[in-house]
Each structure stands twice: as structure tokens, then as C-alpha cells.
Amino acid sequence: MAMPLASFRITRFQFARDRVIGDCQVRADEANVAALELVSDSGQIGLGFIQALFSTLPDQAEIERIFAAEAWPGLEGQRAIGLVHRVNRPRGGNQRAFSLPFHEALQVALWDLAAKEAGLPLHxxxxxxxxxxxxxxxxxxxxxxxxxxxxxxxxxxxxxxxxxxxxxxxxxxxxxxxxxxxxxxxxxxxxxxxxxxxxxxxxxxxxxxxxxxxxxxxxxxxxxxxxxxxxxxxxxxxxxxxxxxxxxxxxxxxxxxxxxxxxxxxxxxxxxxxxxxxxxxxxxxxxxxxxxxxxxxxxxxxxxxxxxxxxxxxxxxxxxxxxxxxxxxxxxxxxxxxxAPDRPGHGLVLSEAARRDWARPAVLRRDQLGEAPAGPIRTLK
Missing domain, CATH: 3.20.20.120 (Enolase-like C-terminal domain)
Structure with missing residues (x-):
């Protein structure tokens, strides 16, 4: 049964990439990501990821403050299955971006939660x-x-x-x-x-x-x-x-x-x-x-x-x-x-080991990141 959204949790990550990525316009050698977890009254969790490709995300407390001010008022008490189908009127001042890149993370987290509550894989x-x-x-x-x-x-x-x-x-x-x-x-x-x-x-x-x-x-x-x-x-x-x-x-x-x-x-x-x-x-x-x-x-x-x-x-x-x-x-x-995973929702669950070992609540300098976590290909420099 679809239940209202009751709370949210944000976990900030910052780590070195295992290679420099980029194209003829941009380059990046670190990852700046925050996990967004939307929690319903039933305890079900929808997971999305806030990602800044070429800039550093602020401290976790600041991400939480901005999310609470800009995104959460439109989510609290709502049901995910209704929000994923909602279309807003594109008029005037309601056409504005969030201060941080929440847009994709919200869509992914809401669809994940809606599919879990329906008991279905997202696909x-x-x-x-x-x-x-x-x-x-x-x-x-x-x-x-x-x-x-x-x-x-x-x-x-x-x-x-x-x-x-x-x-x-x-x-x-x-x-x-x-x-x-x-x-x-x-x-x-x-x-x-x-x-x-x-x-x-x-x-x-x-x-x-x-x-x-x-x-x-x-x-x-x-x-x-x-x-x-x-x-x-x-x-x-x-x-x-x-x-x-x-x-x-x-x-x-x-x-x-x-x-x-x-x-x-x-x-x-x-x-x-x-x-x-x-x-x-x-x-x-x-x-x-x-x-x-x-x-x-x-x-x-x-x-x-x-x-x-x-x-x-x-x-x-x-x-x-x-x-x-x-x-x-x-x-x-x-x-x-x-x-496509056959698990409920999109099938991705935030790793508790990652939350324990890789969470970075405060911004680190590049030289403080340490060794990159292992990736699919480790032979590249």
C-alpha cells in the first residue's frame, strides 16, 4: 500500500575516481555524490543519487538544509505513486532549478519507492x-x-x-x-x-x-x-x-x-x-x-x-x-x-559498508581523498 512520505536522509560521499574522465570540454578526477533516501510511513525507502560532475557538493548539513527548504515542502505527506505522475504548469517563477542538482535524484527515488510499494521491479x-x-x-x-x-x-x-x-x-x-x-x-x-x-x-x-x-x-x-x-x-x-x-x-x-x-x-x-x-x-x-x-x-x-x-x-x-x-x-x-534487476524498485540499495566507510559529511581537499575505491577496470592511469 502506498504510504505518505515521512522523512528523508542524505549521505554525502566524496572519493577519487580510478581514472581521469572527460571529453574535449571537461575533465574530472573525483566523484561528488550524495545518496538521497525518501522514507515513507511504512518504512519503505526510495533511493536516488545527487551528483555534481565537475564541482564539489557542499557539506552534508548544507545539502540537507537546502533540500529541506526547496524540495521537502512539496514532498512531505505526499505519496510517491502520485508524485511520479504529477505534471506541473510551467508558469513564471515556478520554472526554476533547485540550488543543488536534486531533479534527477528525486525522480529516481520517487519511482524506486513507488515501484517498491507496488511490489514490482521498476522496469x-x-x-x-x-x-x-x-x-x-x-x-x-x-x-x-x-x-x-x-x-x-x-x-x-x-x-x-x-x-x-x-x-x-x-x-x-x-x-x-x-x-x-x-x-x-x-x-x-x-x-x-x-x-x-x-x-x-x-x-x-x-x-x-x-x-x-x-x-x-x-x-x-x-x-x-x-x-x-x-x-x-x-x-x-x-x-x-x-x-x-x-x-x-x-x-x-x-x-x-x-x-x-x-x-x-x-x-x-x-x-x-x-x-x-x-x-x-x-x-x-x-x-x-x-x-x-x-x-x-x-x-x-x-x-x-x-x-x-x-x-x-x-x-x-x-x-x-x-x-x-x-x-x-x-x-x-x-x-x-x-x-534489468528483478528486485522490487530499481533494485539498488545503499550499502551500509559504504555509509560507514565512505561517507564524507564535510568537504575534503583533493589531496585528502586517499586511494580510489575499486572500479570495474583497475589497470588505468
Missing amino acids: VLLGSRRSRVKAYASGLDYHLSDDAFQALFARAAEIGYRAFKIKVGHPEFERDLHRLDLLRQVVPAGSQIMIDANEGWSSKEALMKIEAIRRAGHDLLWVEDPILRHDHEGLRTLRHAAPWTQINSGEYLDLQGKRLLLEASAADMLNVHGQVSDVMRIGWLAAEMGVPVTLGNTFLEIGVHMAVALPEVEWLEYSFQNFGHLVEEPVEIRDGYAY
């Missing part, structure tokens, strides 16, 4: 039609050395991946071509290859470089975010001028921006992430329009639930990040597939 509540989805190996590899780059993708190939995405957009284009050559040396022949420029190119530049990549003998399944997210005309031009690959966009857009992208016919594929309600809404629209959807990086692969529930999703991104120690049992990734 079943969302209408799943399968139990697994193909996963591709994504390196977040722009700042890695050539040796570390090859080690990462060689290991991914060794454990069963047959699709690989690398970061491009280097000021010296020869380096992008060089990385594609290095990738080809360590993955099986016939593998599917994607590139992600993170908006590093202009429209005409992107076309010239995509064509040069093809002339160099590299077939691409898709090109992700080659140019600015709002350049609908440029994205349409790329779609028609490079019919041998697909233009994947939408990562940096909110729900409204994704809708406008679809309506402008400006992408062959729509890229979505971890906001469960938003992803389902735009995923249904994409299905109606016949546009494929890809699940980009989602924290601890929570996106597998949406991926197996939406009809247009073929791929889920997996980036070998060292977050697994935060939960009792991560999503299973095996032989190039991600498997």
Missing part, C-alpha cells in the same frame, strides 16, 4: 517488454594516455563488448584519427564504433571531419553531439549530408529542448539520461515519431529500467566508473548486455 512498472538491452563500452577517455586508452578498450573487448564509443574533438584532428586507429587495433573486426565530439565542432567542420574519418576507413554507427545542441539547421544538414552514419543528439537538452529537437527532425537518434519521468515522456513521443532512443550514462546504470521499457531503445552506455561500492548489488553487465 515492470514502466511497462518493460524484455529483460536486457545491448550495452556499449564508453571510455570517457579523452584525457587518457594512448596506452591507457588501448588497455581500457582491449579489456572491454575481452569481456564481451562489440560496440565502443570514444571521445573526439581534439584541436589537432590527427589525434582523433590516431585514436580511432588505436581502437581498431584492440577490438574485434566488425565491431560497431561510435564517436562523441561533445559539441566540439561547427556544422561545416563536422561534415568535413566525418567525411575524413570515413575516408580513413572507419565506419561509424553514430556521431554524438557533433555541433551545438540548438543548431537544428546544422544538425539536419549533417543528417542529410552523411547518410552513411547517424546523428545522435539531445544529451544536453532538457525535456522541452528534446521535444523541439524531435519536432525539428534534427537528429537520427535521441540521447536521454537518468530522469525517469522525463525519459519516459520523451521516449513515448520518440516512439510515436519513429525516432530511435539511446540511454546515455545514468548513475549506477539505473537507465536500464527505462531502456527495456521503451520500444525504440537499442543501446545503453556503460562507462566502467567506480561507483559500485555505493550499493549492495549493482546492475548486472555481462557479455555486452545490461540486465
